[in-house]
Amino acid sequence: FPSHDKICKEFNYEKLEEWLRLQFPEVYEKKRIPELVCKRGGLLFMIYEKRGEYINVSFKKLAKIFNMNHSTLIYLFRRIKSWKEVPGYEKEIMFARELTDEFKLLFSTGYFDLKI
Numbered sequence: 271f272p273s274h275d276k277i278c279k280e281f282n283y284e285k286l287e288e289w290l291r292l293q294f295p296e297v298y299e300k301k302r303i304p305e306l307v308c309k310r311g312g313l314l315f316m317i318y319e320k321r322g323e324y325i326n327v328s329f330k331k332l333a334k335i336f337n338m339n340h341s342t343l344i345y346l347f348r349r350i351k352s353w354k355e356v357p358g359y360e361k362e363i364m365f366a367r368e369l370t371d372e373f374k375l376l377f378s379t380g381y382f383d384l385k386i
Contacts, residue, residue, distance in 0.1 A: 281325050285382050287335045298337060310336075312365035314343075315350050316373060319366065325382075 290313065291298060297310040317325070317332065329347070333340035353359040376382060 281327070282382050283327065283331055283335060286325070289376070289381070290335065308362050308365065311346070311350065311353075311359075312362045312369060314346055315353060315362055315366040316369045318347055318350050320370065320373065 294309055294313065296306055297313060299306060314336075317327070321327065327335075329340045329343050333343040336343065353363060
C-alpha cells in the first residue's frame with residue numbers, strides 16, 4: 271500500500287475544494303437550514319465512504335477545505351458513521367451515492383490529479 275503522504279501528495283486538494291465550491295457553493299454558508307445540512311452531510315458521507323479508496327485526506331486538510339474546525343469535522347464523521355444503521359438519513363445517503371458516481375468519473379479522468 272502507498273503511504274499516507276504519497277497518496278496525499280498525488281491528490282490535488284485545491285482542485286477538490288474548487289470543485290466543491292463550484293458545484294455546491296451553498297454548503298459553505300454558515301447556516302443550519304435542513305437542506306444545507308443534508309447536502310453538507312451528504313458530501314462528507316461520500317468523502318468518508320471513499321477515504322482510502324480514492325483519497326486519503328486527513329481531518330485537518332478536509333476541515334480546511336470545508337472551512338471548519340477539525341474537531342467539529344471529527345464529531346460529524348462520528349455521527350455520519352452511524353447513518354447506515356439509523357433510520358432518517360436516507361436523503362443524505364442517496365445524495366452521497368449520486369455524488370459518488372460523479373466523483374468516480376472525475377477521479378478516473380485525472381481531474382483531481384496533482385499537476386506538476
